[in-house]
Amino acid sequence: MHATGRPQHADSLALTFLTGQTPTPVLLEFAAARLAAPPGHLLVSWRPSGADDRTDRLLRTAQRLSHLAGFEEDLRTGEIHWTPRTADLLGLPPGTAPVPLAALPAHVHPDDEQNVRRVVNSAVQNGRSDSTVFRMRHLSSYTHYVRMVAEPVPDPSGRTAAVQGAFQDVSAQHWTETALAATTESLASTRQEAAERHLLALRLQQAILPPAPPPLESAGLRAAVRYRPSSQRDRVGGDWYDTTLLPDRTALLVVGDMAGHGVEAATGMVALRHALRGLAHTGAGPGRLLGWLNQATAELTGAATATVVCARYHPDTRTLHWARAGHLPPVLLRDGAARPLPMPHGILLGAAEDPDYQEHHLAMRPGDVLLLYTDGLIERRDRSVEEPLEQLVRTLAEPAADLDALLDRALATSTADTDDDTCLIAVEVLAPDPDENV
Numbered sequence: 001m002h003a004t005g006r007p008q009h010a011d012s013l014a015l016t017f018l019t020g021q022t023p024t025p026v027l028l029e030f031a032a033a034r035l036a037a038p039p040g041h042l043l044v045s046w047r048p049s050g051a052d053d054r055t056d057r058l059l060r061t062a063q064r065l066s067h068l069a070g071f072e073e074d075l076r077t078g079e080i081h082w083t084p085r086t087a088d089l090l091g092l093p094p095g096t097a098p099v100p101l102a103a104l105p106a107h108v109h110p111d112d113e114q115n116v117r118r119v120v121n122s123a124v125q126n127g128r129s130d131s132t133v134f135r136m137r138h139l140s141s142y143t144h145y146v147r148m149v150a151e152p153v154p155d156p157s158g159r160t161a162a163v164q165g166a167f168q169d170v171s172a173q174h175w176t177e178t179a180l181a182a183t184t185e186s187l188a189s190t191r192q193e194a195a196e197r198h199l200l201a202l203r204l205q206q207a208i209l210p211p212a213p214p215p216l217e218s219a220g221l222r223a224a225v226r227y228r229p230s231s232q233r234d235r236v237g238g239d240w241y242d243t244t245l246l247p248d249r250t251a252l253l254v255v256g257d258m259a260g261h262g263v264e265a266a267t268g269m270v271a272l273r274h275a276l277r278g279l280a281h282t283g284a285g286p287g288r289l290l291g292w293l294n295q296a297t298a299e300l301t302g303a304a305t306a307t308v309v310c311a312r313y314h315p316d317t318r319t320l321h322w323a324r325a326g327h328l329p330p331v332l333l334r335d336g337a338a339r340p341l342p343m344p345h346g347i348l349l350g351a352a353e354d355p356d357y358q359e360h361h362l363a364m365r366p367g368d369v370l371l372l373y374t375d376g377l378i379e380r381r382d383r384s385v386e387e388p389l390e391q392l393v394r395t396l397a398e399p400a401a402d403l404d405a406l407l408d409r410a411l412a413t414s415t416a417d418t419d420d421d422t423c424l425i426a427v428e429v430l431a432p433d434p435d436e437n438v
Contacts, residue, residue: 070086071098072163073162076162101120105120108134108135120150120163127158129149133148147168149168151165173271217430219313220313220318220429223403225407238269240255242277243427248283252310252311253427275293276308286357286359287359289323290308290325290349291356293325294349304350305350310323310324313364319361324343325346328374330370333369334368335367338394344357345358367428368428371426372425372426374421374423376419377414378415379418391415395413411424
């Protein structure tokens, strides 16, 4: 390269990297070219050979659904890179050149300039990651709210060589929180406050949790759901469920329980439900999804915690992939018998910074029924969870006319005494259509 000056490119370059003490072979697409200035320098680029364009496309879709955009600024050369949607997300005119971090405060609300400078200085001067929410100075209006996260990229000597991070449009979340705060404040110091907060949380929960699941027949499943609210006026909680078809024809099945009660638990539940649905579009497995959702729990809900079971059903292989975050195991009904599935390792969301969520696989058969539920179905104050779970298993093993009858009987025979909300999902694996291959 130095001798000839001609650019070099290799579609498949075999290299071996050390992961700890383990050698890992990797195939790379590799390119290099000599720079005119400064003399003696090379520009080198590489990426995994055969990189999955479909995965890249799904990640871009997830970024769009989550209103995310990225940035990177090289502090040595001044070179700035923005992802395609960054300028639009910041409310800047089309074609706007990337704005240096040092100049960003001039584009934000005067009251937020100091916070933006703090985040930039934290990464550039102090080598620490930081984040803030600011309002953009856009069209003489300060209604565009953006979350900024910046982290330093050190050089070999430990100095900050670049800053990278992301912007996220959180305007909708801000106005939702503002509306809820205003509603709460207007009811303060009145005897009606508790009833109104309960009604607000209940309506929010009911608006998010549909009374019937979407059709899952194209994924080879039939589904039924139930939501039983607490009978106590102050016990509206953060229980939630989700059943949806994803773009790759897999089915996402989720139940979760946000800690606490009232508006805070209900709004936290909404945030996690939407975050998980958006993340699932990346095609990642349940274990990886729960790892990401754990990060979102800390970011979106402060010190709150939640339990979740997340499953992804692949109709082509009739395989269920599932993971849990401190939640009770699903129950499998097969050939007239019922049993809880073995529990993979996984602590509740928000309990640790970077936990590991183990993922289990289960080969499903036509006629199998899977039940996912929250602990309001079986939890008792006077005994451990094993005894009520065994009773639930015996109840589910009795014949039922259909999934709706099965869920109704599970609720009717529940011995729980904590009066928590309860969510249930039942899915049945359908037999293949005898005409589909004709």
